[in-house]
Amino acid sequence: MAAPKPGHRRVLAAPIGLALTVSLAFLPGTASAAPQNVALQTSDGPQLSYVVNTKADAATIERVKKAAATAGGTIVVAYEKIGVLVVHSANTNFPQQMRTIKGVQSAGATRTAPLQAAVTTEIGAPEYLAGSPAATATDVPGAEPLEADQWDLRAIGADRAAKINPGSSNVTVAVIDTGVDDTHPDLAPNFSKSQSANCVGGVADTSEGAWRPYDPASDYHGTHVAGSIAAARNGIGISGVAPGVKISAIKVSDPETSLFYPESVVCAFMFAADHGVEITNNSYYIDPWLYNCLDDPDQKAIVDAVNRASLYAQSKGTLHVASAGNANHNLAAASITDDTSPDDTAPVVRTINPRECWDIPAQLPGIVTVSATGVQNIKSYYSNYGRNVVDVAAPGGDKYQIPDTPSKNGRILSTMPNNGYAFLQGTSMAGPHAAGVAALLKSTHPAATPEMLQELLKEQADNPGCPTGLYDPDGNGVADSVCEGPKPVNGFYGFGIVNALDAVTAP
Incomplete structure (x- = not known):
């Protein structure tokens, strides 16, 4: 990855x-x-x-x-x-x-490299949890064995929300990603095979298990994301934000390169729309371009194709949630340096204008863009940001923000292939928390349209406001980024950090 x-x-x-x-x-x-x-x-x-x-x-x-x-x-x-x-x-x-x-x-x-026989948004290698999660004790009645390490659930009130409304099984969140290990005991109870597929190459394959990771050792990303959304409250391991909703998997990562090419994501959006998916989670950017510039005919065609599929899905009632990215870029700046594209051949250094060069799918119309926070409700050190760009924020983890938990690990604990659990951090982990809250909103308001769900996410979000002092997460005395805007809506958090408890209690 x-x-x-x-x-x-x-x-x-x-x-x-x-x-x-x-x-x-x-x-x-x-x-x-x-x-x-x-x-x-x-x-x-x-x-x-x-x-x-x-x-x-x-x-x-x-x-x-x-x-x-x-x-x-x-x-x-x-x-x-x-x-x-x-x-x-x-x-x-x-x-x-x-x-x-x-x-x-x-x-x-859609690529610069020849066809062969992903770039996701987590930061660093996973830290696996040792031992049997089912045997781990908890002092909190009704809590999952590993829930004490899930500071993220408590940060957005998801632990309390689950006691009121864990989400409806009539709501499905599709994880568009590297595949999901649906045999994991925390994911199997909520998994929807009929809404899952392998879309790699642009054509949906719905054969048994086609949605699973190619290589569980390296393609773990989608399984981790799925657990944060809807791991079941079943006395095993962890809980997701919305443990009562369904999850499905639409695999889009190329088997040889793990890249997420446009035709695969077009297929995924179309498949989700035509199979009754209410919400999609998109913790990736579409390769090979970190930003697709509209003055380049190839890149403009990519934006056009993916946007058509996205808007089609929205018209069918599907809300898309996307991660903002991990480069600590100000997406509202006058210019950004991109030295990673194209990522399927030799990258070149280019200076782009964020108003004309877009991260896809996150910058497309109608898509909820999510920045990441740590346990202190402060923007994660890696998270992209930008006034009038980020819609909401959600827990994505931060190694510099240390929680008072058994592990003292500021990252996000979730499911991994082969019945495992691990800590990861990234806007990849923030997106599924927002998607889970959106699923709770859809469970509470079944008739809500994608536009209505997005507005509810924003209305119910809690905004800590821009930091009053120096934003210096690594402690080197230098500001790592600057937050702009008033407390109600600003560049670090958009409208604020999502709130799971409000999603099931607010009228």
Whole structure:
């Protein structure tokens, strides 16, 4: 697993958000349609994967399919409801030629490396818990054996919320990630196989176990995330924020590289929407670009394709929650240095404008972006932030903020493959806490739309306000970042830290 990842927006607000419901074709870098009798010349190169985004009508899609074949492309899947085609081609001129076809609104490569046979948002290696969790004693009646080490539940009132309403089994949170080990005893009681799939490559595979990690030793991320959301209160191990709701797994990490490519996430959003998922958790950024810039035709096509799928899911009643990232970037700054992209070949150093170069999916319209906090309710040292970018904050852990728990570990304890438990920290761990609270809100307000759920998350959040002194988590005497904005809404916490107890008690 690799490292950083960024966050979300609201600075782009209504006009662009509305236009994105159709396409990004009006933005810089758009090619105008050329006459249809232009000869399509092919030039051999490495086989890459592309997205071609069209008008969503049958005649246009059929015409584009034929043009793609003529240009040396092989259609992998066509999501006709949103006008997104996933195509493989070894023609180096493929995207340029497709942009000349009538009805094509954007087209581009989804990777810079050739196709083979992820970058997530946790920081550092897991610290595994030794011993049998089922045999661990607890002094708190009704608590799970390892709950004393779950300072995060108490920080947002999730322990008390579970006694009132642990969440409804009619609500499902899909973990879009590296897969989930659904055989784990803390996850099996709440797991929904019928809403799970392997979407790697862009086509959903629902065969038995397809959603599980390829390699449990390295692909543990999704299983850890799932436990924070909905590990059952069953006398074993830990509890999730919403221990009564269902969880599903939609695997999107490439088996060879562990990267999360756009076509896989398009598939995941479409699958979630069409299988009745109420909430998705997205603790990753879409590879190979840390930020996708709209003035680059390939990157703009990635934004367009994923946004179409995201908005389709929202229209079907699905709320997306996404982690803000671990680079300690101010996503509201005038510029950011990105030296990690593309991460599937050789990275180059580039200076980007966050208003024109987006972290996907976190900065897409309608998605809840979550920053991370530690036990002291202070922004985690690694967490991205930004005024009018971060929506809410949630516990993600911080090694510098030490809790009064048996382990004295400031990270987040959750489930791991092969019946294990481990501590991790990252905005990857914050996102699922917010997703769990959203699931409690949906359980309490079954008719709530994604927009309503997002507003409730914000209204009920508790904002500690910007730090009054120097923000210096590592204690070296230098400010590591600067919080901007008043207490109600600011760059570190957005509208505040999510509140599970309010989610089940507030009217």
